[in-house]
Amino acid sequence: MRLQALAAALLVAACASAPAGSEAQKAPVPSMGEILEQSPASDWRAVDPENMIYMDLPTGRVIIELAPEYAPNHTVNIRALARAHYWDGAAIVRSQDNYVVQWGRDEGDTTSYGEAQRSLQPEFDRPRSGVNVTRLQDPDSYAREVGFANGFPVAGQNGRTWLAHCYGMVGAGRGDTADSGSGAELYVVIGQAPRHLDRNVTLVGRVLQGIELLSVMPRGTGPLGFYETPEERTIIRSVRLASELPESERVNLQTLRTDSATFRTLTESRRTRRDPWFLEPTGRINVCNVPLPVRVAP
Amino acid sequence: MRLQALAAALLVAACASAPAGSEAQKAPVPSMGEILEQSPASDWRAVDPENMIYMDLPTGRVIIELAPEYAPNHTVNIRALARAHYWDGAAIVRSQDNYVVQWGRDEGDTTSYGEAQRSLQPEFDRPRSGVNVTRLQDPDSYAREVGFANGFPVAGQNGRTWLAHCYGMVGAGRGDTADSGSGAELYVVIGQAPRHLDRNVTLVGRVLQGIELLSVMPRGTGPLGFYETPEERTIIRSVRLASELPESERVNLQTLRTDSATFRTLTESRRTRRDPWFLEPTGRINVCNVPLPVRVAP
Numbered sequence: 001m002r003l004q005a006l007a008a009a010l011l012v013a014a015c016a017s018a019p020a021g022s023e024a025q026k027a028p029v030p031s032m033g034e035i036l037e038q039s040p041a042s043d044w045r046a047v048d049p050e051n052m053i054y055m056d057l058p059t060g061r062v063i064i065e066l067a068p069e070y071a072p073n074h075t076v077n078i079r080a081l082a083r084a085h086y087w088d089g090a091a092i093v094r095s096q097d098n099y100v101v102q103w104g105r106d107e108g109d110t111t112s113y114g115e116a117q118r119s120l121q122p123e124f125d126r127p128r129s130g131v132n133v134t135r136l137q138d139p140d141s142y143a144r145e146v147g148f149a150n151g152f153p154v155a156g157q158n159g160r161t162w163l164a165h166c167y168g169m170v171g172a173g174r175g176d177t178a179d180s181g182s183g184a185e186l187y188v189v190i191g192q193a194p195r196h197l198d199r200n201v202t203l204v205g206r207v208l209q210g211i212e213l214l215s216v217m218p219r220g221t222g223p224l225g226f227y228e229t230p231e232e233r234t235i236i237r238s239v240r241l242a243s244e245l246p247e248s249e250r251v252n253l254q255t256l257r258t259d260s261a262t263f264r265t266l267t268e269s270r271r272t273r274r275d276p277w278f279l280e281p282t283g284r285i286n287v288c289n290v291p292l293p294v295r296v297a298p
Numbered sequence: 299m300r301l302q303a304l305a306a307a308l309l310v311a312a313c314a315s316a317p318a319g320s321e322a323q324k325a326p327v328p329s330m331g332e333i334l335e336q337s338p339a340s341d342w343r344a345v346d347p348e349n350m351i352y353m354d355l356p357t358g359r360v361i362i363e364l365a366p367e368y369a370p371n372h373t374v375n376i377r378a379l380a381r382a383h384y385w386d387g388a389a390i391v392r393s394q395d396n397y398v399v400q401w402g403r404d405e406g407d408t409t410s411y412g413e414a415q416r417s418l419q420p421e422f423d424r425p426r427s428g429v430n431v432t433r434l435q436d437p438d439s440y441a442r443e444v445g446f447a448n449g450f451p452v453a454g455q456n457g458r459t460w461l462a463h464c465y466g467m468v469g470a471g472r473g474d475t476a477d478s479g480s481g482a483e484l485y486v487v488i489g490q491a492p493r494h495l496d497r498n499v500t501l502v503g504r505v506l507q508g509i510e511l512l513s514v515m516p517r518g519t520g521p522l523g524f525y526e527t528p529e530e531r532t533i534i535r536s537v538r539l540a541s542e543l544p545e546s547e548r549v550n551l552q553t554l555r556t557d558s559a560t561f562r563t564l565t566e567s568r569r570t571r572r573d574p575w576f577l578e579p580t581g582r583i584n585v586c587n588v589p590l591p592v593r594v595a596p
Binding site for chain 2: 045079097098102124138139140141142166167169178190191192193194196198200201211212215216217218219270271276277278279280284285286287288289
C-alpha cells in the first residue's frame, strides 16, 4: 500500500486541494488524465501515415513519427529505406546505458537502399521563421529558447531552431563528416537528454509508442555499448511506413497538439505540482520533462 | 565501421585539433580517459565502507554510495536495515520507463527492521553553509545554483542546498506525509532527471556501479510501472553494508573528487567539445550531464 501510495504520488496528479491561503487556487486541480479526457478533438493531430514508421521487434512494435518540418530530406530518405525493406533483418547493434540504443547494418553490408541516398547533407537546424514554436518560459542549460513545435521538443537561438535530444528522440547516426549520415543507422535516446548532440546530429523524429521495448535492451559490454557478439543482437523483423499498409492494419495514433489550450494547461499542471503529495510545487520545468501525449484515435 | 565511428564520435573525446583561428587551443585536447589517467591519486576519494551498499541481484551486483552529508538520518537507518538483512529476499517491485526502478517489501510484510526506525523526518534539503559546493556556471531549469558536493550532484537557492534527481540517484520512497519514508523502500532514477522530485523526496545516495542491471528491468505493465504478478519481480539476493564484509570481500571503489582540478578539467572538456566529430562544441552543460567517475582503487 505504501509502495502504491508512493507510486501514485510520484506520477498521478489526482484532484488536489489548494495550498492554504491561495484564493485563486481553491478549485480542485485536475490530473493529467482528466486534462486529456476533457480535451476537445481539435486539440489532437492525427499522425500522417507518411510520417509514421512501424518497427517490429520480436518483443513488439515500436512506432516512430518522422519530423519533415525539421528533417525534410532525411524523412524522404527514411521513407525510401522503409519502402525498400532495408531494415528487415537488420539488428539492434548497440545499447549504452543512460545514452542511446542504436540499430542498422554493419559496414560493408550490401542490402539495397532502394531509392534512398547513401548520404545526405545534415539537417541540424533550420530557420526559426516559418515554425510555430510554443515557448516554455523556464531557463534551459543549452539554449536561449526552448519549446515545442508540432509535437516535438525544440530549442533555438539566433534565428535558428532545432529538435532537442530529449528521451525518445530518434536521430540519424553519422561518421566524422557532417554529410556522412543517411538515416540508415538510427539511434534513440534512452537516458538523460544528451543535449550536447543538438546541432551535431540530425534528429529525424521521436518514438510515439514502444520506447520501453528499446530502453530495456541489455547493455552491450563492448566500448560504447556495442554488442560484442552477434548472439547479443536483437534482429528487427520489419520496418514499414504506415502508408504502405492497408488502412485496416494501421495503428491510428494522434498526438496532442502542442499549440493547443489543452497542452498549455497540461504543461502548467506539470510545472507547478498541486497534487497533495507534492510539498514543493517546483514552479519550473525542463523542456525534456514535459509530457507529449499520444493516443489511439477514439 | 561507420557504426563504430559514430559511437566513438558520440562519446570518446579523442585527441582533437583546435578550431581554426583559436591560438589558445592549438594543443591536442585530451580525452576523458586521458584526463583521468593523468589525475593524481589525491584527486580521488575512497568510498567509506560505512556508506557503501552492495545489492546482489541474480544478474550481478549494484553498488550504492550513501550521502550522510545530506541525509544523515536516512543513512543511519539504511545501515541498520542492511545490518538486519531487511532486503534479503525483497524484490524489485516497479520499473517505470523514463522514470524509476523501485524495490522493497509489500505493505503488511513483517520482516524485522532491526534497529532501524519505521519512519523518519524528511531530509529534503539542508543549509548551504558547511557544504563545499563546486558550482557549475550554466543556467539550470530548476534552481538558481547547481553543482557538486562530495561527488554528488546538487542544487540550491535561498541559503539551502539539496541533492539533485539525476540519473542513478537513489531516493527513499514515502507516502503522502513528509515523514512517511524510512529508506526501506528505495528507488533509482533511470531516465530524464525528474527534478520536480527535488525537495519532495529524500535522496539518500547514488549508484556507483551496476546501474545497468536496474535500468534494463522489464517495465511493469501495471499503473506507474508496478509489476502485476509476483513472477515478474526480481528477487534481491542480499543487501550488505561493505563494512559488514571482511576486507578481502569488499570492492574498494574511489570516486573522483568534485573539488579537484581533474574534475574541473573534465567538466570543461565535456562542456566544450573539441573532439573532431563535434561540429558544434556547445559550450554549456547541465548538472545531470557531467560524468562523476568511479574506479576500483589502483
